[in-house]
Structures are given as structure tokens and as C-alpha cells.
Amino acid sequence: MANFMFGYHLGIMNGPLISIAHELNFEGDTILEGFVVSTFLVGAFIGSISGGVLADRIGRRRTFQLDMAPLILGTALSATSENVNVMIVGRFLVGIGIGVNAGLVPVYISEVAPTKYRGGLGSLCQIGTCLGLIAVLILGIPSEADPHWWRSLFWIGMIPAVLVILGMEFAVESPRWLSKVGRWAEAENVIRQLWGDSSVESALEELRSAAKLAESAAEISWSELMSKRYYKAPVIGSALFALQQFAGINGVLYFSSLTFRDAGVSNGMLASAFVAVANLLGALSALYFMDRQGRRNCLMGSYTGMAISMAILFFSLEGYFEEQMSHSLAVIGTLLYVYTFALGAGPVTGIIIPELTSTQARAKTVAVSLCVHWVCNFAIGLLFLEFVDRFGLSVVYASFGVVSLLSVAFANAFIIETKGRSLEEIELLLNSPRD
Numbered sequence: 001m002a003n004f005m006f007g008y009h010l011g012i013m014n015g016p017l018i019s020i021a022h023e024l025n026f027e028g029d030t031i032l033e034g035f036v037v038s039t040f041l042v043g044a045f046i047g048s049i050s051g052g053v054l055a056d057r058i059g060r061r062r063t064f065q066l067d068m069a070p071l072i073l074g075t076a077l078s079a080t081s082e083n084v085n086v087m088i089v090g091r092f093l094v095g096i097g098i099g100v101n102a103g104l105v106p107v108y109i110s111e112v113a114p115t116k117y118r119g120g121l122g123s124l125c126q127i128g129t130c131l132g133l134i135a136v137l138i139l140g141i142p143s144e145a146d147p148h149w150w151r152s153l154f155w156i157g158m159i160p161a162v163l164v165i166l167g168m169e170f171a172v173e174s175p176r177w178l179s180k181v182g183r184w185a186e187a188e189n190v191i192r193q194l195w196g197d198s199s200v201e202s203a204l205e206e207l208r209s210a211a212k213l214a215e216s217a218a219e220i221s222w223s224e225l226m227s228k229r230y231y232k233a234p235v236i237g238s239a240l241f242a243l244q245q246f247a248g249i250n251g252v253l254y255f256s257s258l259t260f261r262d263a264g265v266s267n268g269m270l271a272s273a274f275v276a277v278a279n280l281l282g283a284l285s286a287l288y289f290m291d292r293q294g295r296r297n298c299l300m301g302s303y304t305g306m307a308i309s310m311a312i313l314f315f316s317l318e319g320y321f322e323e324q325m326s327h328s329l330a331v332i333g334t335l336l337y338v339y340t341f342a343l344g345a346g347p348v349t350g351i352i353i354p355e356l357t358s359t360q361a362r363a364k365t366v367a368v369s370l371c372v373h374w375v376c377n378f379a380i381g382l383l384f385l386e387f388v389d390r391f392g393l394s395v396v397y398a399s400f401g402v403v404s405l406l407s408v409a410f411a412n413a414f415i416i417e418t419k420g421r422s423l424e425e426i427e428l429l430l431n432s433p434r435d
Contacts, residue, residue, distance in 0.1 A: 001128070001160040001161075001163050001164045001167065002064070002101040002104070002105045002128070002160075002164060003101070003105055003124070003125045003126075003127075003128030003129045003132065004128045004129070004131055004132040004135070004160050005071065005097075005098065005101065005132060005157070005160045005161065006098050006101060006102060006128070006129050006132060007128065007129035007130060007131065007132020007133040007134075007135075007136070008132035008133070008135060008136045008157055008160070009040065009075075009094050009098060009132075009157060010040075010129070010132070010133065011132070011133045011136040011137060011140075012136050012140075012150075012153055012154070012157065013036070013037055014136075014140075014272075016140060016143045016149065016150035016153065017033060017036075017037070019143060019147040019148070019149075019150055020036075020087070020150050021033055021036075022147065023147065023148070024081065024082070024083055024084045024087060025083070025084070026084045032084060034381075035088065036084065036087055036088055036091060037091075037381075038378060038381060038382075039088050039091045039092045039095065040091045040092070040094060040095040040098070041095060041374050041377055041378045041381070042092060042095060042374075042378070043074075043091070043092040043093060043094065043095020043096040043097075043098070043099060044095040044096070044098050044099035044102065044370075044374045045095075045099060045371055045374040045375065045378075046095075046096055046099060047067075047070075047095060047096040047097060047098060047099020047100040047101075047102075048099040048100070048102065048103050048366075048367050048370035048371045048373075048374060049099075049367050049371060050096070050099075050100065051063065051067070051099060051100030051101075051102075051103045051104050051363070051367060052103060052363035052364045052365075052366060052367030052368075053363075053364075053367075054066065054067075054100070055103075055104055055107065055177075055363040056177075056363045056364070059173050059174070059177050059178075059181075060104060060107065060108045060111070060173060060174045060177055061168050061171055061172070061173045061174070062168075063100065063104055064101075064104060064108070064164055064168045065164070065165050065168050065169075067097050067100040067101060067104070068097065068161040068162070068164055068165045069097075070093040070094070070096045070097040071093070071094055071097030071098070071158075071161045072158055072161045072162070073090075073093055074089075074090045074091065074092070074093025074094035074095075074096070074097065075090065075094060075154050075155075075157045075158045075161070076090075076154075076155075076158065077089055077090030077093065078090035078091060078094065078154045079151045079152075079154035079155045080151070090154075097161075099370065099374065102350075102370055102373075103363070103366040103367050103369075103370045104363075104366075105125055105350075106122060106125060106350045106351055106353070106354050106366065107174075107354045107362055107363055107366055108174060109121050109122050109124070109125070109351075110122065110351065110354040110355055110362075110423060111174040111175065111176040111177065111354075111359075111362075111423070112172065112174055112175070112190075112194055114194070114195050114199075115420065115421065115422045115423075116291065116420070117291060118291070118351075118355070119290030119291040119294075119295060119351060119418075119419060120287050120288075120290050120291045122290065122347065122350070122351035123283060123286040123287045123290050123347040123351065124287070125347060125350055125351070126282075126283040126286060126342055126346045126347035126350075127280070127283040127284065127287065129283075129346075130276065130279045130280040130283050130342070131280070133276050133279070134273075134276045134277075134280065136153065136157075137272055137273065137276055139153060139156060140153060172190045172193060172194065173186070173190060174190075175187040175190045175191050175194070175203070175207070176207070176359045176362075176423065177359070178190065179207040179208075179359070180359045180360065184204075187204070187207065188200060188204060191203045191204065203422075206422055206424035206425065207424060209424060209428065220360050220361055220364070222364065225361060225364050225365065225368065230357075230358070230361045230365070232356070233353065233356045233357040233358075233361065233365045234361075234364075234365045234368045234369060236353070236356060236414055236415070237353035237356070237357075237365055237366070237368070237369030237372075238368060238369050238372040239410060239414075240349045240352070240353065240369070240410075241349060241369050241370065241372045241373035241376065242372055242373075242376050243403060243406065243407040243410060244345050244346075244349050244373070244376075244407075245373065245376035245377050245379075245380055246376060246380070246400075246403045247303065247306055247341075247345065247400055247403045247404045247407060248306075248310070248380075248396075248397070248399075248400030248403070249338075249341050249345075249346075250377065250380050250381060250384070251380060251384045251396065251397075251400065252313075252334060252337050252338065252397075252400070253275065253338070255393065256271060256272070256275050256334050256338075257271045257272065259271075259327075259330045259331060259334050260274065260331060260334075262327045262330065264327070274331075274335065275334070275335070275338055278335045278336075278338040278339045278342070279338050279339070279341075279342045280342070281339055281342075282338065282339040282340065282341065282342025282343045282346070283342045283343075283346070283347065285339075285342075285343050286298060286342060286343050286344065286346075286347045286348075289343070290347070290348070290351070290419075291419060293419075294417045294418075294419035295348045295351065295352045295355075295415070295417065295418055295419060296411060296412075296415045296416070296417045297417075298343060298344035298347075298348050299344045299345065299348045299349075299352075299407075299411045299415065300344075300408050300411045300412060301340075301343065301344060302340050302341065302343045302344025302345045302346075302348070303340075303344070303345055303404045303405070303407040303408045303411070304340075304404075304408055305336065305337075305339075305340025305343065306337055306340050306341055306345065306400075306401075306404040307401045307404035307405050307408070308336070308340075309333045309334075309336040309337035309340060309401075310333070310337065310397050310398065310400050310401030310404060311401055312329055312330075312332060312333035312336065313329075313330055313333040313334065313337070313394075313397045314394050314397050314398050314401065315329070316329040316330040316333060317330065317393055317394035317397065318394050345407070352415065352418060353365065353366055353369050354366055355418040355423060355426055356416075356418065356426060357427075358427045359423075359427070384396070
């Protein structure tokens with residue numbers, strides 16, 4: 001539900017933005033329209049920072065519930081807004097909630113999932129986002145006929161937040177967090193519930209080993225995060241998110257409707273549906289491959305596919321083929337790119353960062369990495385059209401392909417395989433004396 005909300009609120013402005021701008025009297029003001037959309041990202045940046053602090057202080061489970069407050073309030077303000085200022089405040093609050101969720105979901109999944117299924121369960125994040133995008137796409141169809149339907153879309157967006165508040169009452173707290181704060185009896189009980197009696201002894205032994213390793217840093221500060229002991233994970237996580245964004249996913253999605261229209265698909269809703277389906281198929285493939293092929297292989301394979309897709313788009317735009325063939329190849333390249341992104345670059349980036357991090361630093365590391373994500377996301381949104389105007393779309397796409405190839409090299413050089421290893425085993429490996 002948390003990632004469903006991410007996808008839902010990410011796509012909620014796409015269709016009805018014109019109606020919203022008209023009703024709230026900022027139609028034609030492109031700067032203000034862009035600000036309404038980008039305020040969401042500013043809120044997400046702040047949420048990423050505050051989420052790590054909350055998750056360490058009050059636990060993963062209660063942070064989920066508390067985080068629904070800005071989401072519900074922001075959505076309600078957006079639904080009832082009578083001027084653009086209220087809409088901006090609402091989008092900002094929703095962004096805060098989404099920013100907290102974006103870091104908390106992979107942390108929580110990594111800490112409660114059995115080692116064998118951790119990758120597959122982690123890929124549910126990407127699937128949830130895809131389903132949210134598809135849902136708002138379908139629910140937004142009436143907005144083409146009803147200029148006020150956007151208010152209903154926001155009200156509907158409150159339902160998942162309520163479900164999270166109720167659902168987390170029946171969920172368990174993270175055993176890793178419980179052991180971190182010294183609540184060993186509760187941690188043992190949760191392990192027994194989640195992983196079965198046979199796993200209790202070995203899991204507790206690993207938790208105690210990790211606790212001894214980090215007993216001198218029960219609560220690390222933000223400055224300690226970049227110390228020799230902890231710096232690897234935040235640096236790798238920040239680099240992965242920067243590479244993910246500068247490999248061009250938002251740019252490709254931005255021009256997908258134009259690409260389909262040139263190929264003869266004039267219905268923007270149908271074009272978006274094609275892209276959403278490719279995204280979902282990629283996420284479902286990741287669910288299958290993540291615990292079979294491993295995170296590292298999925299990441300490298302994903303970026304390789306993205307580079308090939310960018311090559312197809314580059315050659316189709318440069319006119320190496322006749323017009324109709326070029327348009328068809330552009331559609332194929334776009335769909336292949338979205339599919340291969342969802343296969344690895346999307347889900348693995350979020351999953352592997354908490355896996356590479358110790359319990360004491362996990363929430364803060366994910367927070368720092370996500371802050372880089374939101375900054376890069378904002379930068380791409382701000383500069384993308386300017387770069388396209390100055391250098392041309394084919395050159396920009398070629399640069400995305402180069403970044404994708406750099407990402408393959410980065411993953412090959414710096415990412416260790418986490419498949420089949422417990423979080424405590426990974427922590428001991430990364431913090432071994434030889435490092």
C-alpha cells in the first residue's frame with residue numbers, strides 16, 4: 001500500500017493538471033504548474049531525512065502509522081483546495097509522507113523477510129508503484145469528461161493510507177530493530193512467528209554477533225555515517241540512485257506519449273497504458289529473478305538492456321531507417337527500456353541498500369541515499385527539456401545510454417552479491433577486520 005501510494009500520487013497530476021490549473025486560476029503559468037508538481041519532490045526530500053530518524057527512535061511499525069498523517073492531511077487539502085497555495089501545501093505534505101515511505105518500506109521488508117525470499121519480497125516495492133500508476137491511470141479516465149473529477153481522485157488516494165494505519169496494527173515490529181534497542185524477548189517471539197521455530201536459535205545468534213560488532217555505536221550520528229566503518233553503504237547507495245536517475249527513466253517517460261503519437265497511437269491514455277504494462281511486466285519478472293539470479297546480476301542485466309534500448313532510440317531518432325520503421329523502433333525501444341528498468345535498476349537499487357547496511361546505520365543510510373535520489377530527480381525534471389532544446393533528444397538519449405553502461409561497470413566493481421546471505425552475515429562481511 002505504501003508503494004501503491006507512491007505510484008498513485010506520482011501519476012495523479014499527469015492527466016488532470018490542465019483542469020486543476022484552470023479551476024485554481026493558474027492556467028498558462030508554466031512556472032507555477034511546474035512548481036505544483038515539483039513541490040512533491042521537495043516534500044519527499046524532507047521526508048527521507050525525517051523518516052530515518054523516526055524509524056530509529058520509535059520503530060519501523062509506528063513510523064508507518066505516524067507517516068500516514070501528512071499523507072491523509074495533504075491529500076485532503078489537495079482535494080478541497082480552492083486556490084493554488086493550498087494545493088502546493090497539500091502536495092508538499094503528501095511528498096513528506098511519500099519520502100518517509102520510500103525509505104522505510106525497503107528497510108522494513110529487508111528486516112522481516114526470510115533470507116531466501118528477501119529479494120522477491122523486496123521487488124514488491126516496484127510492483128506496488130506500478131499498480132499505483134495503473135490505478136490512477138484507470139481512475140483518471142472520467143477526468144476527460146468531468147473537469148472536477150480530480151477532486152475525487154485525491155479523495156480516493158486517502159484509502160491506502162487508512163489501510164496502512166489499520167494493517168500495521170496486525171503487523172510485527174522488525175526483529176532487527178527490537179534487538180537493536182535491547183528487546184530480545186520480543187525479537188525472539190517475532191522471529192518465531194515469521195521464520196518458524198527452527199530459525200530462532202540461528203537468527204538470534206546472528207543478531208547477537210551483529211550487536212557485539214556494533215555495541216560501541218548503538219546510536220550512530222549523521223556525521224559518523226561517513227566514518228571509515230560506515231561510509232561504504234551510503235556512498236554506494238547514493239551512487240546507485242544518482243546513476244538510476246541520470247540513466248533517464250523520467251525523461252523517457254516524459255516523451256513516451258510523443259513517441260507513441262509519432263508511431264500512430266494518438267490516444268495518450270492508451271500510450272500510458274502500454275508503458276504501465278511494460279513497467280508491471282518488468283517488476284513481475286524481477287519478482288521471479290531476484291532470488292534466483294541475484295541482485296548484482298539483475299542490476300547489471302537491467303542496465304545493459306537500458307543501454308541497448310537507448311541505442312535503438314538513438315538510431316531511430318537519427319533517421320537511419322525509413323520513417324515508419326523509425327517510429328516503430330522508437331516504440332520498441334521505449335517499451336524495452338521501461339521493462340528492463342523495472343527488471344533491476346528500479347527494484348534492486350531500493351532493495352540492496354538496506355541489505356548492505358548495519359542495523360545501527362540502516363535507516364540513516366537509506367535516508368541519505370534517497371535524498372540523493374530526490375535531488376537528482378528534481379534536477380532531471382528541471383534541466384531535461386533545456387538539454388533537449390540545446391542538444392537534441394537523440395544526444396540526450398545517447399547520454400542516458402552512456403550512463404547505463406557506466407552503471408554496469410559500477411555494479412561490477414562495487415556491488416557484492418547479497419542473495420542467500422542474512423543481513424548479519426552481510427554486515428560482518430562488510431565490516432571485517434581487513435577493511
